[in-house]
Amino acid sequence: EAGVVQSPRYKIIEKKQPVAFWCNPISGHNTLYWYRQNLGQGPELLIRYENEEAVDDSQLPKDRFSAERLKGVDSTLKIQPAELGDSAVYLCASSFLLNEQFFGPGTRLTVL
Amino acid sequence: QQQVKQSPQSLIVQKGGISIINCAYENTAFDYFPWYQQFPGKGPALLIAIRPDVSEKKEGRFTISFNKSAKQFSLHIMDSQPGDSATYFCAASYITDKLIFGTGTRLQVFP
Numbered sequence: 286e287a288g289v290v291q292s293p294r295y296k297i298i299e300k301k302q303p304v305a306f307w308c309n310p311i312s313g314h315n316t317l318y319w320y321r322q323n324l325g326q327g328p329e330l331l332i333r334y335e336n337e338e339a340v341d342d343s344q345l346p347k348d349r350f351s352a353e354r355l356k357g358v359d360s361t362l363k364i365q366p367a368e369l370g371d372s373a374v375y376l377c378a379s380s381f382l383l384n385e386q387f388f389g390p391g392t393r394l395t396v397l
Numbered sequence: 398q399q400q401v402k403q404s405p406q407s408l409i410v411q412k413g414g415i416s417i418i419n420c421a422y423e424n425t426a427f428d429y430f431p432w433y434q435q436f437p438g439k440g441p442a443l444l445i446a447i448r449p450d451v452s453e454k455k456e457g458r459f460t461i462s463f464n465k466s467a468k469q470f471s472l473h474i475m476d477s478q479p480g481d482s483a484t485y486f487c488a489a490s491y492i493t494d495k496l497i498f499g500t501g502t503r504l505q506v507f508p
Contacts (some may be wrong), residue, residue: 390439
């Protein structure tokens with residue numbers, strides 16, 4: 286069974302530039318999560334989707350972050366414009382309903 | 398009240414020894430307590446999880462001990478192996494919804 290796929294794996298950009306991350310969840314998983322993991326910290330939830338609907342985006346900085354999950358499968362997380370403090374690993378996870386969450390390898394973002 | 402406090406920050410154990418990582422929580426509504434293992438460059442992977450209706454759960458060399466009254470839970474790794482060297486995160490949530498992670502423990506097992 287293929288796991289959660291994320292791309293790119295690494296991204297280096299200058300501050301104020303836009304950046305986008307892509308996630309393909311495990312087939313059949315209706316719930317999709319985006320987490321941010323700062324260096325030396327545990328992941329923190331940014332947004333959770335159930336199918337196409339964002340059911341928890343309370344931690345998403347909406348002035349610069351946006352996300353979408355068209356057709357309830359793939360998802361894209363965007364940052365525009367990026368700030369130095371956005372440097373982190375962005376993890377995507379998926380689950381069937383609210384069961385075990387399976388994480389992807391993450392995208393390591395460096396903002397210069 | 399949403400925090401999960403984890404200790405120690407790092408742990409060095411000799412091969413064959415016991416590794417113990419502790420976590421404490423405040424929110425009594427939490428009902429799901431998983432432990433995740435993360436290797437460098439990889440996402441976290443579920444290792445073992447427990448619900449508050451039991452005080453202990455064992456899977457192979459990994460055991461969760463849960464103390465509901467103290468609001469604490471811990472991971473014990475018996476017969477620790479070099480391959481166990483990784484970062485371990487405890488977490489807590491309500492109905493496996495929003496996972497609140499601890500800050501992680503970097504475990505190094507030396508041969």
